[in-house]
Amino acid sequence: MSTPLIQTRQLTISFGAHKAVNNVSIEIEKDIFTTIIGPNGAGKTTLFNLISGLLRPTGGQVLFKGTDITHLSPLQRVALGMGRSFQLTNVFPALTVQENVRLALQAQARIGYRIFADHRKFRQLNEKTGLLLEQVLLQEKKNFLAASLTHGEQRKLELAMVLALDPEVLLLDEPTAGMALEEVPAMFELLDRTKKVTDKTIVLIEHKMDLVTGLSDQVIVLVNGSVLAQGSPPEVAANPAVLAAYLGGGVLSEACA
């Protein structure tokens, strides 16, 4: 088997006496769509914070393509190819949709505002912005202020901004959080499309497991900071510990039936 893109070894973080992530050892293989599920407070976001470098573990390691990156900053991890979205929307509301994406692209290219001095580069930037907006199906809203978008559209914009970083792996923390129910399927379709048309490896934290089982190759169940189960959606659905501890019987297995 090839070296996993991301690997954690006995990853642990304590907040006082509480171990929010406790001895977590997982592997994310390239091109394997992984979904992390678990009840509120299970440690899912904290695990992402440890993987993306926003938090330093009290124990254990994070590896990227086999290299220990535990000591690296979040920016250094982005430079290596990790992209991350947050549970709360992170767009600039007073900028237009295309300005938001353009800024993310400029950040990625480290070219800053000097880009405006060079018309050729500016055109390239606009083309890339257009492609990304097409990819997340927001091209018709490009001149709208981000603040005027629905919550679902803002999450799509946020996805475009993460894609602008051109990461190898996308860590997406509940991209449907706070969305109106009718907006949710479009977001999952978008993730499915992203999985199919790009070479990005996606790791998703999601509560709406019934909607993502079709997308997921691997499901990791976190409970109380520890991995309770890991496997394909049907394997996890059939796991008695999962049914007993998390789902209270049936929700996931119905979804996988």
Ligand SMILES: Nc1ncnc2c1ncn2[C@@H]1O[C@H](COP(=O)(O)OP(=O)(O)OP(=O)(O)O)[C@@H](O)[C@H]1O
């Ligand atoms: N910076 C922090 N300081 C202290 N406790 C924290 C901190 N961050 C998280 N926690 C605690 O760690 C636990 C795990 O929180 P986390 O946000 O990772 O859960 P989650 O699985 O993402 O939950 P949700 O599904 O509600 O988003 C919770 O008990 C939370 O209160």
Ligand SMILES: [Mg+2]
């Ligand atoms: Mg969370």
